[in-house]
Amino acid sequence: MIFILKYDGSFEGFLTCVFEVYERKIDKVSICKSTIATDTFFEVCETVITEERKAERVWKGLKKKCSSAGTSNIYRAFLSEYDDIENTLLEYIRYAFKSLKSIDGDYGNKHVLRTSKVAKMVRREKHRMDAFVRFRLTKDGIYFATIEPDFNVLPLNLKHFKNRYADQRWIIYDLKRKYGLYYNLKTVETICIDLDRSINISEKNSNYFTLEEFDYQNLWKNYFKSTNIKSRKNMKLHVRHVPKRYWKYLSEKNPQ
Amino acid sequence: MNFERIKEKLNILADAAKYDVSCSSSGSKRSNKNKGLGDSSGMGICHTYTEDGRCVSLLKILLTNHCIFDCAYCVTRKSNDIKRAAFKVQEVVDLTINFYRRNYIEGLFLSSGIFKDADYTMERLIAVAKKLREEENFNGYIHLKSIPGASDELMREAGLYADRLSVNIEIPSVKGLKLLAPDKNRADFIKPMEKVKNEIIQYKNEKKLIKSTPIYAPAGQSTQMIVGASGETDAEIMYTSAQFYKNYNLKRVYYSGYIPISYDERLPSIGTEVPVLRENRLYQTDWLLRFYGFDVRELLNKEHPNLDTDVDPKLSWALRNLQHFPIDVNTADKRMLARIPGLGMKSVHKIINARRFRKLNWEHLKAIGIALNRAKYFMVCNSRNFETKDRTAAQIKGLILQESKSKFSKTYSNQLNLFTSNLPLSV
Numbered sequence: 134m135i136f137i138l139k140y141d142g143s144f145e146g147f148l149t150c151v152f153e154v155y156e157r158k159i160d161k162v163s164i165c166k167s168t169i170a171t172d173t174f175f176e177v178c179e180t181v182i183t184e185e186r187k188a189e190r191v192w193k194g195l196k197k198k199c200s201s202a203g204t205s206n207i208y209r210a211f212l213s214e215y216d217d218i219e220n221t222l223l224e225y226i227r228y229a230f231k232s233l234k235s236i237d238g239d240y241g242n243k244h245v246l247r248t249s250k251v252a253k254m255v256r257r258e259k260h261r262m263d264a265f266v267r268f269r270l271t272k273d274g275i276y277f278a279t280i281e282p283d284f285n286v287l288p289l290n291l292k293h294f295k296n297r298y299a300d301q302r303w304i305i306y307d308l309k310r311k312y313g314l315y316y317n318l319k320t321v322e323t324i325c326i327d328l329d330r331s332i333n334i335s336e337k338n339s340n341y342f343t344l345e346e347f348d349y350q351n352l353w354k355n356y357f358k359s360t361n362i363k364s365r366k367n368m369k370l371h372v373r374h375v376p377k378r379y380w381k382y383l384s385e386k387n388p389q
Numbered sequence: 390m391n392f393e394r395i396k397e398k399l400n401i402l403a404d405a406a407k408y409d410v411s412c413s414s415s416g417s418k419r420s421n422k423n424k425g426l427g428d429s430s431g432m433g434i435c436h437t438y439t440e441d442g443r444c445v446s447l448l449k450i451l452l453t454n455h456c457i458f459d460c461a462y463c464v465t466r467k468s469n470d471i472k473r474a475a476f477k478v479q480e481v482v483d484l485t486i487n488f489y490r491r492n493y494i495e496g497l498f499l500s501s502g503i504f505k506d507a508d509y510t511m512e513r514l515i516a517v518a519k520k521l522r523e524e525e526n527f528n529g530y531i532h533l534k535s536i537p538g539a540s541d542e543l544m545r546e547a548g549l550y551a552d553r554l555s556v557n558i559e560i561p562s563v564k565g566l567k568l569l570a571p572d573k574n575r576a577d578f579i580k581p582m583e584k585v586k587n588e589i590i591q592y593k594n595e596k597k598l599i600k601s602t603p604i605y606a607p608a609g610q611s612t613q614m615i616v617g618a619s620g621e622t623d624a625e626i627m628y629t630s631a632q633f634y635k636n637y638n639l640k641r642v643y644y645s646g647y648i649p650i651s652y653d654e655r656l657p658s659i660g661t662e663v664p665v666l667r668e669n670r671l672y673q674t675d676w677l678l679r680f681y682g683f684d685v686r687e688l689l690n691k692e693h694p695n696l697d698t699d700v701d702p703k704l705s706w707a708l709r710n711l712q713h714f715p716i717d718v719n720t721a722d723k724r725m726l727a728r729i730p731g732l733g734m735k736s737v738h739k740i741i742n743a744r745r746f747r748k749l750n751w752e753h754l755k756a757i758g759i760a761l762n763r764a765k766y767f768m769v770c771n772s773r774n775f776e777t778k779d780r781t782a783a784q785i786k787g788l789i790l791q792e793s794k795s796k797f798s799k800t801y802s803n804q805l806n807l808f809t810s811n812l813p814l815s816v
Contacts, residue, residue, distance in 0.1 A: 238742030240757045241749065264434045268491045276490060293431065299424040300526075301490060348392040349487050355396055356488075359403035360449060361439040364648055365663055370442030374435070385437055 139167040139180045144211055147219055148188035150181050151226055155191075164219035191226075198229045203237035206252040209259075212285045213251045221247050259286040263293050265379050266305055270346045276303040277341075279332065280382060285310055295321055333381070350384045357385040390483060399484070401474040405454045405465050406500055409557070409613065410643040414446040414495035414530040416608040417552040425526030427489060427496070429552060433530075434495055447498040447532060448488055452476055452513055456502030460570035461653045462559065462618050465502045469651070475504075481517050482525065489529050496530030496552070497521070507538035507577075515543060518550035530608070535581035537573065544584040548606040553640070554585050557613040558633070561626045565619030569655055585610050586637045609640035616671060617664040618647040618656055623696045624689035627674055631685040634678070644671040670696040677703060680734055681727045699795075700786060704730035707767055708782040714767040719748050731763030762793055 136159050140146035150164045167180060195204055207222055224244040229236055240246045261282075268276035276298070280287075287307050291314055294303065298316065306313030306328065315324045331338050339347075380386040415433030435444035453475035454465040464471065485497045499517055503510050514533050521527040533547050535556040547554060556578050560566040563575050585606060592605035612633060614626060630642045646668040649659040674696060677683040681703070688702050689695075697705045707714065707730045716725050718740055726737045736759050743749060743757060748771035754761065766785045780788075 236746075239746040240739055240743040241747050241753050243756070246756060260432075260434070264436045266492045270491070278492070296421050297428045298426070298490070299421050300426050348390075349491065352392065352396060352399060352484070353488065353491070353493050356399055356403050356448065357437065357439065357445070359400045360407045360445060362407055362441045362443070362648060365441040365443075365665065367442040368440060371438050371440050374438040374442065374444070383437060 134161065135176045136162045137176050137178045138162060138164045139178060140164065141183055142166045142168065143183060144208065145185060145188040146181065146183040147211060147222070148191040149183050150219070151191045151223060152184075152187035153181055154223065155230075162223070164223060165216070166219075169216060195226065195229065198232075198235065200235055200237050203229070203235065206237070206248055209252040209255040209289070210248045212289065213255050214285055215251065218251060221251075255284045255286060255289075258282050258284045259289040261379065262286055262290050265375075265382060266290075266294075267382060267384050268303060269350075270343050271341050272343055274302065276301050277306075277332075278304070278382075279306045279308050279328075281309045282307065287312070287314060290314075291321055354385050390480075395480060395484070398474045398476055398480070399450070401472050402451045402454060402476060403449065405502075406449045406451045406498070408464065408645065408648065409449060409498070409500055410443075410645045411532065411553075411555060411611055411613065411641065412444050412446045412449065412498065413553075413608075413611075413641065414532075416640060417530055418604065418607045419528050419530075419552060421528050423526065425528055426486070427527050427529035429496065429528060429530040436493055436495065446495045447530065448485055448494045448496070449498040450476070450481070450484075450500075452481065452499060452501040452510075452517070453504055454502045455504045457505070458503055458570065458572055460559070460573065461651060461655055462569055462615055462647065464650050466651075478513065478516050478520060482520050485521060485529075486525055486527065489527070494529075496532070498532040500534040501536070503536060507536045508540050508543060511536045511539040511543045511547065515547050515550065518547070522550045532608075535585065535610075537577040537581065539581050541580075541584045544581045545588060548585060548588055549603055551606055553608040553610060554581075554606050555611040555613070556581055558629070559613065559615050560619050561614045561616075561621045561629045562619065565621060569619055582610065582612070582637050589638070609638070611639055611641040611643065613643040613645055615647050616644050616668055622694040623667070623671065623674075624694040626671060627678075627685050627689050630675065631678060642675060644668050644675070666698055667696075670698065670702060674702045682724050683728075699790065701730070703728070704763055704786075704789070708786055711782055715769045716767060718754070718768050718770050719744050729764050729767050731760050731767075736760070763789055 138150045138153060140150050147164065153159070154162055192204075195207065199207070207225065210218055210222060221244050225248045228242060228244060236242065236245060240249065262280055266278045266280060268278045271277050285307075287305065287310075290305065294305065294314070295316060300318070302316060302318055304313050304315045304324070306326070308328070311325060313324050313326070315322050329341075332341060375383070375386070412435075413433055414429065417429040419428070420430040421428040433446060435446050437445045439445060451465070453473070454471070455473050455475060456463075456465045456467055459467040481497070481499065485494075488494045489496065497517075499514055501510050501514060514536070518531050518533055521531065530553075531551045532553045532555065533551040535544060535547065535554045537556060544554070558578055560569055566573060566575060588605050589609065592602060595602045614629070616626065626644070633639050633642055646664040647657060648663050649657050649661050652659060674685075674688055677688060678685055683706070688706055696702050700708070707728070713725070713728065716729055718726065723737060723741060726732060726740060727734060736757075739757050740749065740754070740759070743753065747753075750770055750772040751761070751774070754770060766780070766789070
């Protein structure tokens with residue numbers, strides 16, 4: 134009999150599930166988000182309520198067993214939102230708790246290997262967001278950007294943008310997951326707003342943005358063109374570095 | 390701000406600056422101060438890539454393209470009939486800040502044609518950096534060109550505001566420089582480089598005693614050489630490069646394949662292809678010197694003055710030195726692992742990590758993501774099957790070329806065809 138633990142999709146929720154697995158000594162178990170779990174006849178399904186205290190205990194224990202690279206790999210891999218990632222991570226965590234020495238570098242173990250691979254994909258997506266966010270200055274004096282990353286990387290981007298743009302108010306909004314970060318010159322808050330569809334980067338919407346904003350976008354596009362060396366044209370390399378799925382958020386890749 | 394006028398200037402002065410290869414924005418330690426703007430303490434970021442596949446990380450412009458020199462290889466040379474323009478200091482500051490705030494760039498790369506004299510030009514460059522740092526509290530990345538012949542006092546000041554300083558050697562050999570840029574001499578390039586090197590050493594020493602010593606050029610200095618303009622061999626280029634790394638503690642030497650821009654008879658004519666493959670091989674060699682523990686004399690010497698085009702320099706070295714192989718990946722030290730063709734330093738680290746837990750076989754290596762198509766001929770692991778059946782270097786090379794497909798294969802087979810048909814060429 135397989136035990137299925139459903140949780141709310143948060144990282145704390147996942148850690149609470151791990152806690153339950155150990156607390157109740159459940160052997161055959163599968164953890165999945167409640168949004169995708171379906172009840173079946175042969176399995177026992179149970180919804181786990183997220184508890185900060187339990188999550189904290191698991192996380193503290195992991196920090197003792199893993200290097201800081203190891204724990205951050207676990208967190209990053211979790212943010213991939215892959216359907217089955219919880220079970221890979223559970224196996225990783227079991228292996229880590231069982232082992233006497235740190236297992237973060239054991240790439241011969243398939244769970245460790247997969248975790249590190251997925252974490253790497255997430256890390257790259259985070260880095261791409263650091264690069265591809267394009268702020269536009271709104272009439273309220275807020276630098277505003279929308280993104281649609283492959284993974285839920287916004288929590289990882291927070292520190293980078295907070296350190297860098299300490300003297301300007303900014304919003305980065307994830308359209309896919311319908312939440313964003315807002316920096317109010319002191320702290321960063323998570324926000325949910327209803328966005329007008331015409332706020333797309335390809336549209337010149339002077340209801341929201343300053344006129345100067347379009348001048349700067351224009352300058353940037355011009356710069357982008359002038360700095361290109363035509364005799365070295367290499368579109369294959371270009372597209373590899375700037376995959377087409379990101380183009381809609383890059384002003385320099387949008388005609389106006 | 391008059392956007393139309395700025396646009397015009399930006400087009401001219403970005404176009405003229407694009408032949409400078411360096412666009413790195415990493416390696417600085419400048420973090421955000423007093424809730425100012427910007428932070429360059431992390432890794433470098435490429436905010437976009439041009440259609441030629443090069444990274445755009447910095448706003449790379451010239452302050453002006455007026456120039457008193459007439460170097461044959463340069464677009465902004467005095468005798469070239471092109472549109473000239475000049476930015477005002479404040480214009481560069483505004484552009485940088487506004488691009489930075491929109492997350493377009495990591496900072497500024499400011500170079501310039503030389504107007505009046507070296508010191509006058511250097512002073513203008515410093516003025517921009519100073520204004521950014523002191524008036525705008527800007528902590529983004531600033532890369533300034535050291536103008537050949539600039540005075541020591543100015544170089545000292547430049548390093549206090551800039552993260553990186555660079556002076557381009559351009560022509561790898563002294564005789565080439567004499568031919569193509571008769572008004573310049575090597576010593577003028579060396580002088581600011583020497584000064585910056587000494588300042589960095591001094592900064593590091595003082596920092597140990599006094600914590601508040603103001604930081605000096607934290608991302609070090611770099612230089613650039615044009616490849617394929619003045620007839621040097623690969624060995625000449627790399628020996629010059631190795632010497633600069635050693636004597637001036639450079640962070641990077643960039644190699645820029647010559648892009649024909651002139652009908653001057655001393656240079657490859659317009660329409661000649663940019664030597665991208667050669668450029669790539671030189672960078673590979675550069676990496677082998679800096680990260681893989683190779684000595685330049687192992688890779689290039691009297692018998693091998695030029696790098697192979699059809700195989701990479703490490704494979705080429707390995708084929709000449711088969712006596713060191715095969716290497717056992719489960720026991721070899723890091724230095725030897727790094728010498729296996731096809732293994733990068735990341736693979737080396739993964740192997741060293743993973744072999745602490747178990748002896749690795751081919752399946753493990755594949756799963757970790759080690760590229761084996763070249764490596765398998767040069768290593769053994771915890772498995773009975775291995776490829777070393779007393780093959781000669783030529784046989785191994787043949788097998789590797791047969792099995793792999795290089796993105797450059799068209800380029801070098803073309804070049805070979807040209808060789809056989811006795812056409813005059815400048816490769």
